[in-house]
Amino acid sequence: MKLTLKQKLQIARNLVFEIPIEILHFFVVPIALIFCNKDSENLPRWAAWFDDPDYGVNGDDGWKNEHFPNGKNRTYWARLCxxxxxxxxNFSAKYLGVRVEDIDSNTVRTIGDTLATYNKGQKNTECLVTCKMKDGRERFGYYREIRYGKSKWYCRIYIGWKLMDVVGMREDNKAEYMDENDKKILQTVWAINPFKRIKQ
Structure with a gap:
């Protein structure tokens, strides 16, 4: 499947806004973390753009339990990583993100493998999710995995918005995508990792 010219231009627009902030991020975050103590959950307010809107500075459950267990997720190094x-x-969510409640659930369309994000390199797969907002704006999320033959590595591509989180949304089940455990805002994404290790 191919992205339309409009979708490609949407990616370009997001990059124009985000790349300067991303560059600034690499300088601000190491300094901002100095002002966090062991009990801190978020960066100082002056650095709020660079914080994670869902999990703050200490990471999600996978980060806490698999990567930095036993409270090590609260160290300077773990937070920086x-x-x-x-x-x-926070910048992405506030200025460019998609509010789930503002999605017109009648317009959510999925082409391809709806379980692509669970594939983890087992096979070549892709999925394109599109939707319209209540104000008429169109948004999309494109996810793809490309396996390198029989090697242990694959390429993971995710661009647009993180709409894989709303695959299957309809008018009659929209509330299921908006409970307290779900993300309220879906951020922009332009992640290309050419060397992801296949998980068996």
Whole structure:
């Protein structure tokens, strides 16, 4: 499947806004973390653009339990790694993100493998999710995995908005995508990782 010219221009527009903030991020975050103590959950207010809107500076459950267990996720290094991995979250959510409640659920369309994000390199797969907002704006999320033959590596591509989170949304089940455990705002994404290791 191919992206339309309009979708490509949407990616370009997001990059124009985000790249300067991303560059600034690499300088601000190391300084901002100095002002966080062990009990801190978020960056100082003056650095809020660079914080993660869902999990703050300490990471999600996977980060806490798998990468930095036993409270090590609250160290300077773990927090720096987390925020470098999840850059400019608050900026992306506030200025470019998609509010789930503002999606016109009648317009959510999915082409391809709806379970693509669970594939983890087992096979070549892709999925395109499109929708319209209540104000008529169009948004999309394109996810793809390309396996390198029989090697242990694959390429993971995710661009547009994180709409894989609303695959299957309809008018009659929209509330299921808006409970307290779900993300209220879906951020922009332009992640290309050419060397992801296949998980067995």
């Amino acid at each position: 987390w925020l470098y991995r999840n850059r400019i979250g």
